[in-house]
Amino acid sequence: MGADDDEAATELVDFSFPVSTDRLSLDARMSHSGVHVVRGSLAPNEGGEIGATQLSAVVHKGEPFEMEWRLPGSDRLHSRRIEFGDIHINPGDTPFFQRWTGRPLILGMALDHALIDRVGQETFGRGGSSLQTLVGIRDDWLMAAAKAWREELAAEGSGGRLVAEHMGVLLAIRLFRRYSDAAWRPVPPKGGLGARRLRLVIDYIEAHLGDDLSMSALAAVTGLSLHHFGEAFRQSTGIPPHRFVLIRRIERAKIFLLTTDMTITEVSFAIGYASQSHFALKFREMTGVGPHRFRLDRLT
Known part of the structure; x- marks a missing residue:
């Protein structure tokens, strides 16, 4: 444990790559629109500067x-x-000295710089820095988010870009609210999206149900930021955008x-x-029966 421990090479893990690195062995991974989730284990670490390219x-x-x-810096x-259940948070491209024993099992949630900075600037006027x-912190909200991500990984990311972006934005908001020196900026306008914006975004959804819809595209239709759009949509409809799209x-x-x-x-x-298989799973969750049984029961 001497001072020369710090001389080990700096290592940045890229959560967006689909293959395991020397440091991270993957059991499952998912990447959509700058949001990355991995489940796996870390190799033993005798000491060195380690971080990630993403937050x-x-x-x-x-x-x-x-x-x-x-x-x-310390x-x-x-x-x-x-x-x-202990949680580690680290801004992207900010390696720091770490050493551990064993092969820790992890679930990692990572956000590209472009997404975290966009949410931070739009909502707090600050970037990810x-x-x-x-x-080793404890955070019940982040634990609940990890459980939701674990379920999405088990479904092999069947929720697509819309679910990933929605959960990624919520993660970014939580991190900025709780773990930065950024002050909270004004909340979305009262009254939700308003009739005109709501109609525009619903028309867009109906016209693109067969596409891999994203929060970014839906927010662009309304001219609102990602976070403000999600909150305003929920206020107008009572449900988040990804749930509305699932129902439709x-x-x-x-x-x-x-x-x-x-x-x-x-x-x-x-x-x-x-x-x-993913369609049948969601159909059964929503209706109580599979699509084949649904068709047979109503056409016979």
Whole structure:
């Protein structure tokens, strides 16, 4: 544990790459629109400057392990036992000295600089550089977010860009509110989107149900920022944009199933799902039956 430990090469993990690195072995990964989520394990680390190219919030999901670290710009060595549910936050491109034992199991949530800076500037007037590096914190909101991401990983990212961007923006807002020196700026205008903007965005959704819709595209239709759009849409409709799109896709699927000879696979592609299995899963969640049974029960 001498001073020469810091001389190890600097390492930046890129969460957007689909292959494992020497540091990170992946069990599952998902990337959409600057939002990246990985589940896997980290190799033992004898000491070195380590960080990520993106802003990252990493949740420890395995057995406890011992860790030592020095925060960026500090000579003070910290040491503690990292437990299940402890969370590490680090702005992108900000490596710091770390050393640990074992092979920690993690779920990592990462945001590209463009997304984190956009949300930060639009909502707080600050970029991602205002966020702190923190090790071993507890945060119930981030734990709930990690659970939601774990479920999305299990579904192989079937929610697509819209769900990923929605959850990514919420993650960015949480990090800025709780872990930066940025002051909160005005909330979205009262009254939601207003009749004209709401009609514009609903018309856009209806015309593009078969596409991989994104929060960025929907927000652009209204001329609002990502965060303000999501909040205003919920205020106007009572549900977030990705939920609204899911409902409309399932309703469109019902029409196709009852009025056309399209196969289940053709229906799934027509409403924006990449596979029949993901479509069938969402259809059953929404209706209580699979698409094939739904068609048979109503046409026989």
